[in-house]
Amino acid sequence: MINFKETIFALSTPPGKAALALIRISGPLSYSCIKKISTNMPPKPNVATLNEIKIQKDLIDQSITTFFKAPKSFTGEDMVEITIHGSNAVIKKIQGILSENKGVRLAKPGEFTRRAFENNKLDLTQVEAIADIVNAETEMQRKQAVSHLSGNFFKLSKEIFEKLKGTLANLEAVIDFSEEDLPENIMNEVKEQTENIIRSINEILDGASIGISIREGFLITILGKPNTGKSSFINKVSDKDISIVTSQPGTTRDLIESFIDINGYPFRFVDTAGIRESSDLVEKIGVNKALTTSKEADVNLIFLNDYKDINDFNNINNPIFVKSKQDLSGDKFNDNGYYNISSKTGFGIKDLLALIQGKINSKTQNEKLYISRERHIKCLISAKMQLEKSKEDKTVDLFAEDIRLAIKYMSELFGNVDIEDILDIIFSDFCIGK
Ligand SMILES: Nc1nc2c(ncn2[C@@H]2O[C@H](COP(=O)(O)OP(=O)(O)OP(=O)(O)O)[C@@H](O)[C@H]2O)c(=O)[nH]1
Ligand SMILES: [Mg+2]
Known part of the structure; x- marks a missing residue:
């Protein structure tokens, strides 16, 4: 202490x-x-x-x-x-x-x-927000942290907390008083209150995956056929040589990541091994890693040699098809389902980044509160699970016990209960002088 x-x-x-x-x-x-x-x-x-x-x-x-x-x-x-x-x-x-x-x-x-x-x-949620502001690298990350610091998440979760206390008070009344002293339909009201609270928790949890992407960066996988200019592209947008480029197909083997701020949006671009059948063990592992990462991606930039290659990537989610080396073809940017760019001259790169940003933009809402900390998500999920459990067929006493536990999980969010152990974890994120 x-x-x-x-x-x-x-x-x-x-x-x-x-x-x-x-x-x-x-x-x-x-x-x-x-x-x-x-x-x-x-x-x-x-x-x-x-x-x-x-x-x-x-x-x-x-x-x-x-x-x-x-x-x-x-x-x-x-x-x-x-x-x-x-x-x-x-x-x-x-x-x-x-x-x-x-x-x-x-x-x-x-x-x-x-x-x-x-x-x-x-x-406690504001304490965490201070650490997030200090660590914020982009405008979007700053906005998310400031929203938490000004107490928006605290207010929302406090509202849920208060509603739970109201529900518990009703249940205690059912336990303590005889039926004739109680309002009619009190149990129906309690059940409706519980449903409403579950809905409010779900609304906050729905934004968690976006919140995590804002904290860690939206994942943009650079996928495609070998030798199509993927590594040249990540180098161009990162403004440094982070990935090896050669004229030899199969140059990139491992995942190469670059954090980039585009107009305030945090992005994690990941260069991957060109997708092809290979007997080379290292290359095979690289191709598997590329496909696994693509499953998580907010956008998959799929680099092609030729339009017909599109069919080889039918099962990849969130695709944007790209053909590089436009300096050699002279084709226009938007070309029948794919986009021409050049990492050599920079042709189309700005437009492509705007397109990616547009895809992300359509997922986010300006005023929405996004949570991203694992601790917050865990507390809300635990409270919600307890409320779901309360809906099972059970005595009023057991119902009240579920609500009590949900209250405990919610109060852990603000740090009102026995939390010495989690305090040490949270404060270890800080530097001296904060
Ligand atoms: N003219 C021109 N050449 C390019 C462009 N982008 C890449 N190249 C050339 O294409 C070849 C392959 O480029 P990489 O960026 O290594 O291609 P990759 O898709 O990462 O290849 P793998 O790692 O083997 O899958 C290199 O010789 C590059 O110099 C471009 O925009 N214009
Ligand atoms: Mg490469």
């Missing part, structure tokens, strides 16, 4: 040379330990001052210093933030001075956010 009497500090910006660096201090001694080495502390909370950090007459650095008084701070404790010059020497010196104070120590990864959670400044 955390000892809340300790004051913690950490560099909250990345280490290394930079214009500025920010050190955060949180806990009861945060104000006094900075005051000791300051010439101009802020006179009141939430005001920034130009402050000299000094030890006796020795000026360490100039700083912009801000004080946040508990409970109105990120952690809910007294906090001081000092912005100093981003110099390794200055940072080291100030951290060394802070460590010399009794009861003041370097923070562990995620400890500031953990304190914010422990002090009810954030619920």
Whole structure:
């Protein structure tokens, strides 16, 4: 457990040379330990001052210093933030001075956010959203994380949680009171409530696969006949040589992955071995891997030598057929069921990427909330399964027990119950200073 009497500090910006660096201090001694080495502390909370950090007459650095008084701070404790010059020497010196104070120590990864959670400044889904914002690489990932941080998922799941409590209250009434004291049809009402809650959970779960794709990147498999220009294409869209290109058919054997941000959409392009019958063991494994990956893909870009090759890929889902080397043929982009591009000149590449984006776009809705964390999905599935179980023919007592368990699974989402073990997993995603 955390000892809340300790004051913690950490560099909250990345280490290394930079214009500025920010050190955060949180806990009861945060104000006094900075005051000791300051010439101009802020006179009141939430005001920034130009402050000299000094030890006796020795000026360490100039700083912009801000004080946040508990409970109105990120952690809910007294906090001081000092912005100093981003110099390794200055940072080291100030951290060394802070460590010399009794009861003041370097923070562990995620400890500031953990304190914010422990002090009810954030619920667990918002804590996770902070980690997601820090890790977001594309606009879509940022939007998803911000939606969770602003509490959209929390509100929805809290609503379900409250409805479950209402249902349980009705069931308790059935158990405790005699029939004549109860409203008519109360059991029918309870059953309807349960159905409605299952429907609400399903609505959230329906968006999970899109949510996971936004978190990990939509999977675009580059599939097709050997020597059709697949690896040249992944190199072109990645803007670097990540896959070997030769004029020899069967060059690519393994899966080669590239994460690409296209207009804010996260994509994982995967180059694969050309599909053909082969006696070569390594190539055979490569072809199998290609076909297995294609089953999961949001889009399969199928590279052809010739239009008639399309028939060899009838059983592949979500296909877009592509013929490369347009610089040699001079054909137009949209050509009777397939698209001509050139990795050499760049012809058609932008249009093809727009086409892929359009396919993904049609799957996503602007305002919809997408969940993507395994923990959230697990809690919702467990609650839903318990509710499905409650529909079996059983006594009111057992019905109520199912609802109680569903409530427990839902409350795990916000971190209201016995969750010490999952806290450690969540906070280990954080860096020091967060
Ligand atoms: N002129 C021209 N040649 C290309 C183009 N794209 C690829 N090539 C050539 O076609 C040959 C095969 O290219 P790769 O990108 O290795 O083809 P691949 O589909 O990955 O081949 P495998 O890995 O064997 O399945 C190489 O000689 C490339 O230089 C293109 O757009 N125009
Ligand atoms: Mg290749």
